[in-house]
Amino acid sequence: MCAIEVTPVVSTERLVLRGPMVTDAAPIAALASDRNVAGMTGHIPHPYGVADAEGFIARVQDMDWDREACWVVEHHVFGVVGAVGLKAGERPELGYWIGRPFWNRGYATEAVRGALKWVKRDWRRHVVVAGHFADNPASGQVLCKAGFLYTGDVERRVSAARARNDVPTRMMVWLA
Ligand SMILES: CC(C)(COP(=O)(O)OP(=O)(O)OC[C@H]1O[C@@H](n2cnc3c(N)ncnc32)[C@H](O)[C@@H]1OP(=O)(O)O)[C@@H](O)C(=O)NCCC(=O)NCCS
Numbered sequence: 001m002c003a004i005e006v007t008p009v010v011s012t013e014r015l016v017l018r019g020p021m022v023t024d025a026a027p028i029a030a031l032a033s034d035r036n037v038a039g040m041t042g043h044i045p046h047p048y049g050v051a052d053a054e055g056f057i058a059r060v061q062d063m064d065w066d067r068e069a070c071w072v073v074e075h076h077v078f079g080v081v082g083a084v085g086l087k088a089g090e091r092p093e094l095g096y097w098i099g100r101p102f103w104n105r106g107y108a109t110e111a112v113r114g115a116l117k118w119v120k121r122d123w124r125r126h127v128v129v130a131g132h133f134a135d136n137p138a139s140g141q142v143l144c145k146a147g148f149l150y151t152g153d154v155e156r157r158v159s160a161a162r163a164r165n166d167v168p169t170r171m172m173v174w175l176a
Pocket of ligand 1: 036037038040041095096097098099102103104105106107108109110131132133136137138139141142
């Protein structure tokens, strides 16, 4: 007998969060190669090409979904618009990005809320942490709208795209 592993899918009003497929590499690379996107994340380098996106997809396809999670964010008309993930740890850490053509339409907030619903109902975790670079207030706004609170801690974090390891990062926490 063989076990069939099914990657969790989360549907929200306008979006679907699903595991990435090889065919997503081109749209992911096109959106994530924007310095304004990569530079606000910890680990997306700049430049970022299709081979980088293929590496990302392969890592997610090997992922142990009991420990961590990662979805592409898909819109039924526009296709892939971004990604959301939860990094493994005692307190899983949320990360996300939305491609610049799709900013300020509420997609990040909707995707994060959907991911947190899954965290509580399906993953059965009750604490998630997140941090946003101090020069990225839009991300702080997304996290506040999704129910995160500031802890008061400011950590110095890596930004691969900026080639820095000391970007002031405001830490936040969400409790189910
Ligand atoms: C941050 C990011 C995810 C937001 O995505 P989005 O889909 O535009 O987010 P939403 O539309 O759900 O919400 C954005 C909120 O930020 C607000 N905002 C936008 N620019 C802002 C700014 N310069 N200062 C303060 N708030 C700002 C918007 O008004 C909106 O809040 P509102 O609904 O209360 O008006 C997106 O810009 C992004 O991917 N940036 C690059 C990568 C990144 O920052 N990832 C997060 C790492 S922590």
